[in-house]
Amino acid sequence: MKHDEISLGYVALVDCAPLIVAQELGFFDREGLRVRLQREPSWASLRDHLLFGDLVAAHALAPLPMAATLGVASPKIPVIAGLVLSLNGNTITVSNALHNLLLQAGMHSAGDPLAVGSALQRLRREAPARFPLRFAVVSPVSNHHYQLRHWLRSTGLDQEADAQIVVVPPRYMVDALRNDEIDAFCVGEPWGSLAAMEGVGHPVVSSYALWNNVMEKVLAVREDWSAREPEQHQALLRALLAAGRWLDQDAQRLQAAPWIAQAIEVPVAAVSAALGGAVPGLPAQADFHVFHRYAAQYPWLEHGLWLAQQMQHCGQWPAGAVPEAVVAQVYRGDLYREAAAAVDAPLPINEDSGLGSHASGWKLAGRERDIPMGATQFFDGSRLS
Numbered sequence: 001m002k003h004d005e006i007s008l009g010y011v012a013l014v015d016c017a018p019l020i021v022a023q024e025l026g027f028f029d030r031e032g033l034r035v036r037l038q039r040e041p042s043w044a045s046l047r048d049h050l051l052f053g054d055l056v057a058a059h060a061l062a063p064l065p066m067a068a069t070l071g072v073a074s075p076k077i078p079v080i081a082g083l084v085l086s087l088n089g090n091t092i093t094v095s096n097a098l099h100n101l102l103l104q105a106g107m108h109s110a111g112d113p114l115a116v117g118s119a120l121q122r123l124r125r126e127a128p129a130r131f132p133l134r135f136a137v138v139s140p141v142s143n144h145h146y147q148l149r150h151w152l153r154s155t156g157l158d159q160e161a162d163a164q165i166v167v168v169p170p171r172y173m174v175d176a177l178r179n180d181e182i183d184a185f186c187v188g189e190p191w192g193s194l195a196a197m198e199g200v201g202h203p204v205v206s207s208y209a210l211w212n213n214v215m216e217k218v219l220a221v222r223e224d225w226s227a228r229e230p231e232q233h234q235a236l237l238r239a240l241l242a243a244g245r246w247l248d249q250d251a252q253r254l255q256a257a258p259w260i261a262q263a264i265e266v267p268v269a270a271v272s273a274a275l276g277g278a279v280p281g282l283p284a285q286a287d288f289h290v291f292h293r294y295a296a297q298y299p300w301l302e303h304g305l306w307l308a309q310q311m312q313h314c315g316q317w318p319a320g321a322v323p324e325a326v327v328a329q330v331y332r333g334d335l336y337r338e339a340a341a342a343v344d345a346p347l348p349i350n351e352d353s354g355l356g357s358h359a360s361g362w363k364l365a366g367r368e369r370d371i372p373m374g375a376t377q378f379f380d381g382s383r384l385s
Helices: 014-024 043-051 064-070 096-104 113-126 143-155 170-178 191-197 223-228 230-247 250-264 268-275 301-313 323-330 333-343
Strands: 006-011 035-040 057-061 079-088 090-095 133-137 163-167 184-188 201-206 215-222 362-364 371-373
Touching: 006 014, 006 043, 006 230, 014 035, 014 057, 014 079, 014 215, 014 230, 014 250, 014 268, 035 043, 035 250, 043 057, 043 064, 043 215, 057 064, 064 079, 064 215, 064 301, 064 323, 079 223, 079 230, 079 323, 079 333, 090 096, 090 143, 090 170, 090 191, 096 113, 096 201, 113 143, 113 201, 133 143, 143 163, 143 184, 143 301, 170 184, 170 191, 184 191, 191 201, 191 268, 215 223, 215 230, 223 230, 230 250, 230 333, 250 268, 301 323
Parallel strands: 006 035, 006 057, 133 163, 133 184
Antiparallel strands: 057 215, 079 215, 090 184, 090 201, 362 371
16 A cells, blocks of 8 residues: 655664665665655755655654653654664764873873773863863764763763854854854764865764764654554664664675665765764774664663663753653554564564663563663663653
8 A cells, every 4th residue: 555655754864774774775666755855955954844844754862752742852742663773873073182182191002981081081181272162062962972072971061161052054064163153063964974084073982982883763643643544654663674684784884874864964984984884083893884683673661760760960951840751652563563573673572672781781671582682881870760
């Protein structure tokens, strides 16, 4: 059965890949969907177009559905996520000038959040006039913002006196660094790789090194649309489950790189570096981007609760809102399970994702078979409270 055309929004990032692949390989078509992909200039634009009906669904920041449902930094309209599109994929990238100062302060190699943080601490003691540093994130309600603040807390920096955090859309991050408007940014790929390739910045920390395998982007839809069009929603989930599975084959990622590069208008080399876990300046990371393995597409309640905790740290959580109730409303494992059962995708038997507990690979009990899982630790030993 063919449905009416639906519009899917995305922002120019490598982790929009499942949408691009589903379109290119006919996975949407196979599910009877006619899809128009619509690139948005910023997360605020994508959010507003989703909330007010210009988009049916969107590649979205993992906390966006929860923020919209609560009315945090947005109109209060219930939004849900029945599928995760990706894990990991962000970098903290610093300007050439700040990179040189960190080297002088003892940063021998990039990649280790605590080692880079120690150099930042030393720089704060030895060159206080260089502070506050100007950091950019893509949205106040984003993993990028929360990861950056978590890392800064670990360094002992005063997040008000020593850091100015501003919002810059992903596409403009590299130019902001080039023009000395900011000292560093936390953003999804390919923008860290592109900064390095253009000689204007140095990636120093990846989001995987900060938070192992936490959900990064989700498929967001309005709750009322899902209730009104359950068949279309399930068809979308099935198509994107297939795309995620296809993307986690290394050779196929290379095949997808030119499609993604064209969709986001960046050089193929930058996309290939990110998809291959070879971001310039950082240690190679096989799990830099994860799309399907490790039950990656399941919308874990534990991950939602972790993000709710970060919103509380930032003073964004509304008084009286109960995190467990909001997370259960927004991150819909029941919708995932229905779609996954139809396409033989991983089916966890419960909501225990092992968040914060595993330094390396482990096995999760699944309904049909055990599911190989990846590391789930936070860089400073934090746990969900």
